Amino acid sequence: MKKSKLILTLFLCFFKIGAFTFGGGYAMLALLENEFVEKKKWLTKDEFLDMLAIAESTPGPIAINSATFIGYKTAGVLGSTFSTLGVVLPSFIIIFIISLFLDKFLTFTIVANAFRGIQACVVYLIGSTGIKLFKQMEKKALPLTIMSVILACMIIFSLFAIKFSSIVFILITGAIGIVSFYAKHNAKEETK
């Protein structure tokens, strides 16, 4: 396939995926797999799983990470640029239009009431996602300690209006991960 045609195909594929996946990253993965592993065979199953692991281990939305990765694999830097553009464009257009009307829309009492109901639901959605992730977590001493300490800090800080960036939490816990890894590593070396 000619490169320009390949890039156009990538753009259109990701545009389609970006336009039709509701419910965020993980819902998108099934579509990506179907499109690129099964139909087009541009990626093997193993490459797809590697991509997933990398997307989960790096910052940013999974959709963006996957588009950049698949685009690069298929057609280099230009491929990844157009894939990423394709996956972002549909939601950009939709949300931009919504942003122009949402405030006016909310001045209708009935709509505002609907959104008050929705707010309660969103609290549930966030909570249930947290609980799901907790269930998947390794139940060992260190992760459980990290989790409970940070959770307690977060709730206390917000109750008493203490400003504290959660980015600091990420960096501290990352450092703890590294220290504990090398501490274990050294302990193993010594017993040898």
Added chain:
Amino acid sequence: MILLELFFTFFKIGALTFGGGYAMIPFVREQVLAHGWLTEEELLNMIAVSESTPGPIAVNMATFVGSNEAGILGSILATLGVVLPSFIIILIISALLKNFLKYNGVKAFLSGVRPCVVSLILGTAATLFLSILLGIGNNDFTLNLDILGIIIFAIVVAIATVYKKLKGKKPSPILMIAISACLGMIFYSIPF
């Protein structure tokens, strides 16, 4: 200048949020509240809108906030900001660090960050529950119960639990949002 502020704030969000989707909400929340770009209620509305439209939550949030604060240019820059870090990181990994996941340092860092992300999400749900439904937080401890909100929350939890028992999987977020919107329209419109 607002355009640069939008770009850099969302660049920071894109660069430092691991896990995608709901894992990005704690950071987005912190930043948009700190800048006064959205209130807690507007944020929840936007999460619901994001869930009901295609595309990653962080990207939707960037587009919306950018447009609200500085029109089309603002939304382009904020969206670019949130997308760019993962784009760059994934490009570097796929071009140069093919064995990214095999480095011990990366594994060790993530072993600390994963439980932290779980607690950030759970903590966000807990503080939202306290502030939206119970009316406490930010150094204000007088209960200001949103009884109807609590009832809607309880109904949503009950429906999700029953649905899971019957069908073996959780109902889709869109379905839950639709149900809670109806409940909100009914409950808040009836004068008690």
